[in-house]
Amino acid sequence: MAAVRLLLRSHLLIFFFLFLSFFPLSLSLSENEALLKLKKSLAHTGALDSWVPSSNPCQGPWNGLICFNGIVTGLRLGSMDLSGNIDVDALIDIRGLRTISLTNNSLSGPLPAFNRLGSLKGLYLTGNQFSGEIPSDYFSTLTSLKKVWLSKNKFTGQIPKSVTQLTHLMELHLDDNQFSGPIPSTMPPSLKSLGLSNNKLEGEIPETLAKFDAKAFEGNEGLCGKQLGKQCEQANKALSPPPSPPPPAEIEKSKINISKVMTMAGIAFLMIALLVFTSLASSRRREEEFNILGKENLDEVVEVQVSGSTRKGADSLKKANGSSRRGSQHGRASASDLVMINDEKGSFGLPDLMKAAAEVLGNGGLGSAYKAVMANGLAVVVKRMREINRLGRDSFDAQIRKIGRLRHENILTPLAYHYRKEEKLLVSEYVPKGSLLYVMHGNYFCYPFLFHLS
CATH class of the missing domain: 3.80.10.10 (Ribonuclease Inhibitor)
Structure with a gap:
């Protein structure tokens, strides 16, 4: 009987808890x-x-x-x-x-x-x-x-x-x-x-x-x-x-907008400062490190200084009196001659290049390039090459003349060259914005593009 009461009581307890849960x-x-x-x-x-x-x-x-x-x-x-x-x-x-x-x-x-x-x-x-x-x-x-x-x-x-x-x-x-x-x-x-x-x-x-x-x-x-x-x-x-104060949400939004504007202004200032610094450094490098073919006495030394990370100093070319303006048509000129390949732009010699105002254009795999503006207004590019010194004078002359005979709107033929065993100078007409990088990409380094990225 006691067991029955105990069982009944437990069932009532379970029902009570189930009722509370629902x-x-x-x-x-x-x-x-x-x-x-x-x-x-x-x-x-x-x-x-x-x-x-x-x-x-x-x-x-x-x-x-x-x-x-x-x-x-x-x-x-x-x-x-x-x-x-x-x-x-x-x-x-x-x-x-x-x-x-x-x-x-x-x-x-x-x-x-x-x-x-x-x-x-x-x-x-x-x-x-x-x-x-x-x-x-x-x-x-x-x-x-x-x-x-x-x-x-x-x-x-x-x-x-x-x-x-x-x-x-x-x-x-x-x-x-x-x-x-x-x-x-x-x-x-x-x-x-x-x-x-x-x-x-x-x-x-x-x-x-x-x-x-x-x-x-x-x-x-x-x-x-x-x-x-x-x-x-x-x-x-x-x-x-009087105007009621703006809601807290608007105040917070205003703070976020001010923070964004200040961040963008800071980025723009840093970019402008970097551009100015780069421009000044480039100008100083051109003034201090470049003197195409020198400005010395024609009877003395012809000097070419190349800007670069190693700054290897100055190489000189000996110049002999009585150098020919046109050079040898058969590639048999002396060490200080400038051999003309194409006289469509007029004839000139080493003295004209030495007196020209010049600037560094850049350094490539074969050597350095310079822009020179001569007294008659003709602007040329002088490519100074050291990596093709294995070619003999006759082979070099034949190859340059072969290139000089090419005629195509996308090929810039040489005007003249200077041959020495240690290095060669190749002279061609200067074309503004004529680099392969500019032709492929244009003026990609522009301020609107940079501000859009920021």
Whole structure:
């Protein structure tokens, strides 16, 4: 007998705990139950006869619902002659609710506590009989709200200042009510559509609303501003409250933007400084390290200095008196002769090159290149080569003359050459922007491109 009592007691204990575990579920209503509770709080609900307990709201023929993926996301109950007091507690249990539209009904009383629905994005109550003042902080909890339509009701008092905190607000329509006092001086920058006409507003239209035309403000005798073509007196300006501070989110966003601008300015400054430094260093290198073929006495030494990482010093070419301007046509010139291959640009000799203004163009695999501008204005490129010293004079002469006979728009033929066993000089016409790099890529090192990357 004692064993039976013990077994019965344990079964009762298990049932009690199971009951407690399911009890919290009864505190949260299903969408079906929540909607039926809302319907019960309203009067004249003939248009909602399709709302019955035996069906699923998003699968059955429930009138006035917007569903997404089987979840109720909106109420579209406009023009249904509904009246009564809306049960906001029932709406709280509809977790996915984002829009409420009750336009053109007979609902009355103070504005219901829709601000308890923090995820609400659209509130449409136009054409009812709601009345009374809206608390100043009413919209402070509705941070996701994008569209507010309260037109054609009987609201009084000032426009709630918490409207200015709705950073996502795009549409605000409060026309055809009895709002009074000044318009809040700061409105969300996201605002695209505004209606404040036919109220009792007064004072100057804020500059933040300058983009809206007179239609948004007409019907307010106390309002003034350029939109209405009405000059504001100093007394009216005193009615406008001081600008309210921007929301914390906007302050933080402003700090981030300032930080980005300063970062980009710093990067731009560093790049400009680097370019200036590179340009100065290049100019100094050209001044200090380059003297094409020297400027010395023609009877002395012909000197060519090459800039480079190793700076190997100066090599000299001995120049003999009586050097020929045209050189040998058969490649049998003396060590100091300049042999002309092509005289289409005129004839010149080593003395002309020695007296020319020159600059370094660059260093390549075969040697260095220099630009020289002679007294007659002819600009040439002198290529100084050391890596092909195995060629004899006759072979070198034959190869250069073979190249000189070529004629093609993309081939630059040599004008002259100078042969020595240790090194060779090849002279050709200077072509601005004629490098292979420029032809393939153009002026790729440009400031807009760099700023775009930053």
